[in-house]
Amino acid sequence: MTAVKITDRLTVASQPTQETLATLARAGFTTVLNNRPDNEEPGQASSPAEKEAVQRAGLAYAFIPVAAGTITEADIRAFQKIVSKAEGPVYAHCRSGTRSLTLHVLGEALDGRMQPAEIEPFGRARGFDLSGAVRWLSRRAAQMPQVKGFYEPRTGSIQYVVTDPKTRRCAIIDPVYDFDEKSGATATHQADEILAYVAREGLTVEWILDTHPHADHFSAAHYLKQKTGAPTAIGEHVTDVQKLWQKTYNWPELKTDGSQWDRLFANGDVFAVGEITGRVMFSPGHTLASVTYVIGDAAFVHDTIFMPDSGTARADFPGGSAKALWASIEAILALPDETRLFTGHDYEPGGRAAKWESTVGEEKRANPHLAGMTEERFVALREARDRTLPMPKLILHALQVNIRGGRLPEPEANGKRYLKFPLDALEGAAW
Template sequence: MDQTRDNRSAPVTGDNGGKPRVTVFFDKRTFSAQYVVADPATGKCAIIDPVLDFDEKSGATATDNADRILAFIRDEGLELEWILDTHPHADHFSAAHYLKGRTGAPTAIGQKVVEVQKLWKAIYNWPDFRADGSQWDRLFADGDSFAIGTLPVRVLFSPGHTLASITYVVGDAAFVHDTLFMPDSGTARCDFPGGSASRLWTSIQAILALPDETRIFVGHDYQPGGRAPRFESTVAEQKATNSHMSKCATEAEFVALREARDATLPMPKLILHALQVNIDGGRLPEPEANGKRYLKFPLDALDGAAWG
């Protein structure tokens, strides 16, 4: 399988039969996988989890990742139908709002994002913030269905990593965000506000109940051991070799493993930067009187977090 390196894009599946054609765009800065999921029959496509570039050292923002995706869609003659986020990300800014402005395509996320908005509205002390999900064009509930061209899409509610996480099952492919990683990297952390290892166990069981041949596409790859980035496995591979799931026969075993590991992990370096953008659908703060935008950064907001 051809894998992307650095910031180049790479097709990671063919377009035969009724399978979606999946192209991954790897953002090495945040180890994030962004996807263009296309229907070979119609040329219609969706973008999943696009990244808006941000450098926390300089405060600089850019649209290089998003523009590269748009150039790919144009060059391939595709038609964008959806801009999809799986959850409000803690390690990068979402480019959903920027892409909607460039294309007019509707944006969507899981309906439980309103619970995340309420939680972080309090953390940021934003009494006037709209915690109603209206920043997106559609909020998906568990079991909802829609289409990308002729490809059927089903939504699975997959909480645990966050309160609002969802999985998109597109034909034979499942985009599982930060529930599962590649088998050698295990599963996602659950110690963010609203996270739950018990809920993550239940969410993963639903994903692993999909047919064994279902292709699993992950939201990040941290390249353990310095290997090349990888993004695709199968349900069968995850069940057999995932470094957490294959070792845990019960929910209690998994919760103990996950919580012990989470207690050692420092928070993502961008969590307080990113959530204020991502709970607002990827919108950067409005410019102030001097024309500059400013992030609000609460101190001592995440009690008990490991230092790193």
């Protein structure tokens, strides 16, 4: 086994033995960071087994599994966060240590503390081949648009700022308005973090886009429009969703013409983010109104496809359809294999750090709901699984806000806002 000290806070290593893990606390380490996916080779200790051994030794454990060809900025930032917040030195490992060191140097390069030309010599001096890190930076520089994800842990949602680096114009996709159902408190922490990023990067917001009316969080689209003046948009079939939920809420005064947004996109409509062309794909199944935004080489698929280890989205909401979802996924997977896919949720399966970027090729190869799947088998799998899932805890709270473009209810005579909560509205839902 090889272990190389990189900084006072970071050592990278090859796969440690159980005996090595037991001695790390005595060597001064406080955290073990596993960068190796499970099942890479026969006999490899699983993440749960390693976690148990590490915690038995009195150490903290973190799991950020990566493969050399699929590292994303989310992995890099998660690695940085673990190292910076650890109580002491971190022992990061993969099979050989190369991926762990790659995550470190990519973070240094993205933050401007290391130049690309310095990376390979840095690795060679420590016994590692970091040519893959240099290639990663080169690929990233060629990608258009630039995409920054913001993870919201309360609901597992990811929000995006999508930027044309030439014009510094951007779109915000699926922003979250903070809501605590226990206290009824609202806040704009998530949206304000996005605004701070936009200001820090010197960006101009050109669009505020929702992929669909969300069932698990409030949309911050209206709040961000007030702050930036940028137009809001959603798919044109939001009017069908409005009519559906108008009945559920017994809300005859609700406008169901989509006028709460500045633009309703039809399938095939185009728009621009700076000089980068965006295209709208109607992607029903999860909801009646879901759309995918294809902007340059990036597609924002929200509740259709999750990360390859997480399958696909449910299709049992009012107006949902597993058969329609399959057709929408097939259209997304017909995009070029190198197309970057950005999902709208991640629930950190297996205790790994949150991730949200994959590619069409990765999904076709590794997503168990898609690889080698037929429509008939997918529909049966999806419908069987959906029957076991309870409704999102905020669905009845959120839809009455989100079918109005993120507008909260108007204050009543006492100055307070009230949500309307229908009882027994979702018949047959799992508890």
